[in-house]
Amino acid sequence: MNIIEVNDLKKEYYDGEEPTIALAGVTFSVRQGEFVAIMGPSGSGKSTLLHLLGLLDQPTSGTYSFNGREVSSFAPNELASLRNKEIGFVFQAFNLLPRTSVLENVKLPLIYSDVPESEWDARAKKAVEDVGLGHRMHHEPSELSGGEKQRVAIARALVTNPAIIFADEPTGNLDSKSGKKVMSIIQDLNERQGKTIVLITHETSTAEHSERILRLMDGVIESDVKVEHRLTASDEYVK
Numbered sequence: 480m481n482i483i484e485v486n487d488l489k490k491e492y493y494d495g496e497e498p499t500i501a502l503a504g505v506t507f508s509v510r511q512g513e514f515v516a517i518m519g520p521s522g523s524g525k526s527t528l529l530h531l532l533g534l535l536d537q538p539t540s541g542t543y544s545f546n547g548r549e550v551s552s553f554a555p556n557e558l559a560s561l562r563n564k565e566i567g568f569v570f571q572a573f574n575l576l577p578r579t580s581v582l583e584n585v586k587l588p589l590i591y592s593d594v595p596e597s598e599w600d601a602r603a604k605k606a607v608e609d610v611g612l613g614h615r616m617h618h619e620p621s622e623l624s625g626g627e628k629q630r631v632a633i634a635r636a637l638v639t640n641p642a643i644i645f646a647d648e649p650t651g652n653l654d655s656k657s658g659k660k661v662m663s664i665i666q667d668l669n670e671r672q673g674k675t676i677v678l679i680t681h682e683t684s685t686a687e688h689s690e691r692i693l694r695l696m697d698g699v700i701e702s703d704v705k706v707e708h709r710l711t712a713s714d715e716y717v718k
Contacts, residue, residue: 481509482675484543485532489541490524501698506700512674513691515676516693529679534561545561566645567637567643568645569629572652573652582617584635585631606634612630626660629657642674644677646676650680650682687709691703
C-alpha cells in the first residue's frame with residue numbers, strides 16, 4: 480500500500496510579476512514502511528517538496544494523496560489533526576524548547592493529541608529510552624551535545640506513534656560520529672518498527688541508509704533509484 484502518492488506536483492512562489500518555480504511537476508509514490516531519501520543541490524526543490532508532503536504548505540497544482548485520501552479534500556482542522564497524529568518531523572535545527580527538560584520537550588506533541596494525559600509520562604519516557612537517552616531524561620537542551628539534541632527531536636517525533644517520519648537534514652549540524660548514531664536510530668525505526676521514513680539530505684553516505692534515492696534538479700526528479708548496497712547500523716564505520 481502506498482502511504483504517499485503525488486502526481487505532477489508543482490509549486491510556484493510569486494515575488495512581483497514573475498513566478499519562481501520551486502517544483503515543476505513531480506510524480507512518485509512511497510510505500511508504507513519504505514525508507515526514501517531525497518537528494519539535490521540547494522535550490523533543487525527538496526525542502527519545498529518536504530513541506531508539501533508534511534502538510535506544512537499547499538501545492539500550486541497537481542495532486543497529493545496521503546493514505547489513500549486526496550489532501551485537498553481535508554479541512555484545515557483535519558490537516559492539523561493529521562499532522563499531529565500521523566506525521567513526525569525531525570529538523571536540522573532540533574527546535575527544542577530551552578530551559579525545558581528532555582522529558583517535557585518530548586511530551587509536547589501529546590498536548591495536542593487525543594492521548595489521555597494519564598499516559599503522557601509513560602509514552603514520553605519510553606520514547607526517550609528508545610533513543611538511548613534515559614539517563615538524560617531530566618536534563619535541559621543546553622546540557623546536551625548536538626547528537627543528543629537530535630535524538631531528543633527523534634523521540635519527540637515518535638511519541639504520538641506516527642505512520643511516517645519526515646527528517647530534514649537530520650545530520651546536517653552534527654559531527655560524523657553523532658551523525659552516524661542518529662542514522663543508526665532512524666534506520667532502526669524503519670527496519671525494526673516498520674516506520675515509513677522520508678529523509679532530506681545532501682550527503683550520499685546518509686542517503687545510502689535508505690532503500691531508495693530520489694534526486695531532484697531544478698524542481699523535477701532527475702533520477703529514482705534503488706540503493707543496491709544499503710548501509711546498515713551493523714557496518715563497522717557506523718558503529
